Amino acid sequence: MSVNKIALAGNPNTGKSTLFNTLTGLKQHTGNWPGKTVVHAEGSFEHNGEQYVLVDLPGTYSLFSNSADEEVARDYIIFDQPDATIVVLDATSLERNLNLALQVLEMTNKVIICINLIDEAEKKGIRIDDKKLARELGVPVVKISARNKKGIDQLLDTLNQLVHGQIVTTPYRMTYSKEIEEAILKVESKIKGYFDGKYPSRWIALRLLDGDEELILKLQNHKNNRQGEEITNGVPVSVKS
CATH class of the missing domain: 3.40.50.300 (P-loop containing nucleotide triphosphate hydrolases)
Incomplete structure (x- = not known):
């Protein structure tokens, strides 16, 4: 069981x-x-x-x-x-x-x-x-x-x-200013692939934009290292490019 x-x-x-x-x-x-x-x-x-x-x-x-x-x-x-x-x-x-x-x-x-x-x-x-x-x-x-x-x-x-999936939720998500939302979309589009959809990409994007360096290190430790990619200065290399 x-x-x-x-x-x-x-x-x-x-x-x-x-x-x-x-x-x-x-x-x-x-x-x-x-x-x-x-x-x-x-x-x-x-x-x-x-x-x-x-x-x-x-x-x-x-x-x-x-x-x-x-x-x-x-x-x-x-x-x-x-x-x-x-x-x-x-x-x-x-x-x-x-x-x-x-x-x-x-x-x-x-x-x-x-x-x-x-x-x-x-x-x-x-x-x-x-x-x-x-x-x-x-x-x-x-x-x-x-x-x-x-x-x-x-x-x-x-x-x-x-x-058991008998209740389908659609959680309320905060809406920010146009500039912040555009930044979220840009970062989120990159990290969705980087973390293989395992973690909530919008939330991670918000934390990255806020410079949560400790979380970034923990995300690295919980992810299988991908060749040629690392996280620096609070944003994955693939996001910054």
């Missing part, structure tokens, strides 16, 4: 760890990510006869690799390529939390937006139209209360459908 790898991402204090504990119970263990002091939490659970491994990524506000936590979270989504990424948002601070969600949507199509603390939001008179949000973001949106186990079955059913 195959095991589905699931990433759990979110800002700090969104109830992400509560959801992790709710899903995995006692079937979990912790340690450190290789070469990092960042805690690695992993657990397992079953649903509808399916086996899942859930990786609780460090709570972060962005995935730009400005800290060890951000680097770990970003690298897992890009290089380990989980079967799905659940992004946990705080229903009472939705606008602030959406920043991370939009970054994840740039990186992978296999995303579920999980709006937690929905009971707290309702107490404050906050109403969230999950169906409209799903249409806007192009991915499933599920409202839950991890603490009270409300909406968990719907979340798991949605996860099952997503990993």
Whole structure:
């Protein structure tokens, strides 16, 4: 039986760890990510006869690799390529939390937006139209209360459908100025072939244009070296020519 790898991402204090504990119970263990002091939490659970491994990524506000936590979270989504990424948002601070969600949507199509603390939001008179949000973001949106186990079955059913291709997503992608979009297209057209379609080319183009040198080195390490080509000054040689 195959095991589905699931990433759990979110800002700090969104109830992400509560959801992790709710899903995995006692079937979990912790340690450190290789070469990092960042805690690695992993657990397992079953649903509808399916086996899942859930990786609780460090709570972060962005995935730009400005800290060890951000680097770990970003690298897992890009290089380990989980079967799905659940992004946990705080229903009472939705606008602030959406920043991370939009970054994840740039990186992978296999995303579920999980709006937690929905009971707290309702107490404050906050109403969230999950169906409209799903249409806007192009991915499933599920409202839950991890603490009270409300909406968990719907979340798991949605996860099952997503990993089996029964849900087709069209993730929202940020649109930038005309100049930036033209630069993205130019770089993206080159790197699609360079990385053999293994990684999200638009996201990589954005990171290259932003001069993310550390990511460039990691991409080199994860790619079979191609004769006569190297990456310098933040852009592949083939892109620069």
